[in-house]
Amino acid sequence: MEVISALEQAYGQTARLVAELTPTDLDALSACPGRDVRATLNHLLGVTWMFTLVKQGQAPDEDLGDVIGDDASLAVTAAAKENLVSWRQPGAFEGDRSYGPFGTLPATSAAMFNLAEVVAHNWDVAKATGRELAIDAAVVQMLYNWGVSIPLDAFRDHGPSGPEVTVPASASVFDRLVGLLGRRP
Secondary structure (H helix, E strand, C coil): CCHHHHHHHHHHHHHHHHHCCCHHHHHCECCCCCCEHHHHHHHHHHHHHHHHHHHCCCCCCCCCCCCCCCCHHHHHHHHHHHHHHHHCCCCCCCCEEECHHHCEEEHHHHHHHHHHHHHHHHHHHHHHHCCCCCCCHHHHHHHHHHHHHCCHHHHCCCCCCCCCCCCCCCCCHHHHHHHHCCCCC
């Protein structure tokens, strides 16, 4: 599976999750350390916009404040649409760019970080609100293979992951990915 298709699927999940959220859900403590669901979504959309705007030649910060505002569904739709458009532009996967807290990365690595952010924070929102999250097995495998192939520890403070959580080797690839990204499955 290619990363753009995986991103499209992941943003579709974000949209479905957000469409079901209640005001009480937004206040629920997220699995993303130190954030409630609203803050997790604001972070996710801030990072989404950061990846998008860097592709447009800007140098934004990942913290854009209250991005979801009064209409989280509209905010997710707009951010996802622009992000996907930016990855589909000619040359989008060429060269290195500076992605704020992630540092300077080859565009191909940035795309995987973008995907990891969406998948990890979808999991955070689903877990915090008691919703099911089924991620395509090909996306899970692609992210897991990528995550174990790079020095992820260098990005744990600013990336989609916290300290790795040990998960038995016999666990599903999805649970091992969750552990790799610093969450307890």
